[in-house]
Amino acid sequence: MARSVFSGIRSSCVAGAVPKASVDNLTDHEFCPMEDRKKIVALTKVASYRKSPPGLCASDLCFAAADTLLAGLGTRREDIDAIVFATITPDYRVPSTACVLQHRLQCPSSVIAYDITMGCSGYIVGLYNACSLLKGGGLKRVLLLTGDTQSKLCYEEDKNVVFILGDGGTATLLEAGDAKSDTVIEVMTDGGRFENLYIPAGGCRQPSTGETREVREQPDGGKRSAEHLYMNGMEIFKFSVTDVVKTLSNFMEAEKLSAENLEYLFLHQANWFMNDKIAKKLKFPQEKVPYTIEFYGNTGSASIPLTMAHQFSTKAQSGKHRCLLSGFGVGLSWGVASMVLEDVYAPPIVEVA
Amino acid sequence: MDDQIKELFATLLRVSPDCIEDQTSPLNLDNWDSIQHLIVVAAFEEEFGLDLDPEDAVEMYRDFRTFREIVRQRMASGR
Numbered sequence: 001m002a003r004s005v006f007s008g009i010r011s012s013c014v015a016g017a018v019p020k021a022s023v024d025n026l027t028d029h030e031f032c033p034m035e036d037r038k039k040i041v042a043l044t045k046v047a048s049y050r051k052s053p054p055g056l057c058a059s060d061l062c063f064a065a066a067d068t069l070l071a072g073l074g075t076r077r078e079d080i081d082a083i084v085f086a087t088i089t090p091d092y093r094v095p096s097t098a099c100v101l102q103h104r105l106q107c108p109s110s111v112i113a114y115d116i117t118m119g120c121s122g123y124i125v126g127l128y129n130a131c132s133l134l135k136g137g138g139l140k141r142v143l144l145l146t147g148d149t150q151s152k153l154c155y156e157e158d159k160n161v162v163f164i165l166g167d168g169g170t171a172t173l174l175e176a177g178d179a180k181s182d183t184v185i186e187v188m189t190d191g192g193r194f195e196n197l198y199i200p201a202g203g204c205r206q207p208s209t210g211e212t213r214e215v216r217e218q219p220d221g222g223k224r225s226a227e228h229l230y231m232n233g234m235e236i237f238k239f240s241v242t243d244v245v246k247t248l249s250n251f252m253e254a255e256k257l258s259a260e261n262l263e264y265l266f267l268h269q270a271n272w273f274m275n276d277k278i279a280k281k282l283k284f285p286q287e288k289v290p291y292t293i294e295f296y297g298n299t300g301s302a303s304i305p306l307t308m309a310h311q312f313s314t315k316a317q318s319g320k321h322r323c324l325l326s327g328f329g330v331g332l333s334w335g336v337a338s339m340v341l342e343d344v345y346a347p348p349i350v351e352v353a
Numbered sequence: 354m355d356d357q358i359k360e361l362f363a364t365l366l367r368v369s370p371d372c373i374e375d376q377t378s379p380l381n382l383d384n385w386d387s388i389q390h391l392i393v394v395a396a397f398e399e400e401f402g403l404d405l406d407p408e409d410a411v412e413m414y415r416d417f418r419t420f421r422e423i424v425r426q427r428m429a430s431g432r
Contacts (some may be wrong), residue, residue, distance in 0.1 A: 040392070233391075
């Protein structure tokens, strides 16, 4: 069982970056009738989201977030020991984008830098990696970068995904220290259901061909090629409201956590209807479940820290905040983390042109 | 009540109520896809003042008979 307790780690510094350009779900997407657009926005609460232009990658957004964070904190680049980058939209198939980011961020060559191919659970899996490097590897500072430009994976007329998936990048600095509270993280995996959220072709299993790039009507009513992101919406909904809720419930019971003794539940920003069902099942009042989905959409691995950065940068909040985090999605992979954020440093969200 | 449920269900999916039978399912009704399903569930919650469990929403995606029975049960129990 991948549930681990990490002591003494401070992870209270987080920054986010988004593309400057946005998509308006009501006025754009003219391929879809206006009546449907209105209903989808009412259901998901995604009124708009940020979309990166060609050439702007998840790494650029994470770079902007990291640059802002480190400058604001006054952290020297040579004091970073590791860069962990969680994304499903890397710059290249080879090498790990984290290596490219090491150079761009002017971190020393003594860092360990690698990518984690995880989407919506990427922040939780990334936290697990970062904490393991700090506690198991004895490192002092890990820069955790999580971000995705999912808009680049979607066919522009696939209504199953284009109303929800946006782009964003984040940076979190984790430091070994003498923090009094524990960080507890649990990660789960069920690869038996990977085909409910995946891109069938374009990798080594089914290489790119003219046929795999051909856009066509699909049996589920969507329109896309085999090289675009496919989502079985109902299976993902089912997974989220059953498996994820069960893991969260068991975790909360084991860690003696409840809606009463937690200040915030930061959920992956999947869509409002689904998240609202999850929060209600766990008996969290709305004011304890921050959302950014209305204006950033579902930003994959960035959505949890982007929501944290928004929450703490727009509302001055000193002191301690006991938080529960949960990410869930491609893999299928899902996870939960509990931590105490103290005197959070979160600069305003950066816009990247 | 059954007619009211069928009427609203058909209206939301923009099909004639005559097209809706107990065996109607996402497999044989093109307009009934996952997004439309959640839109329909949310509309039923609002129309009848229900707060359906997410498990109900999943189960209701099986066929119209299941959909109608769950709505009826939840209305009877006041949830």
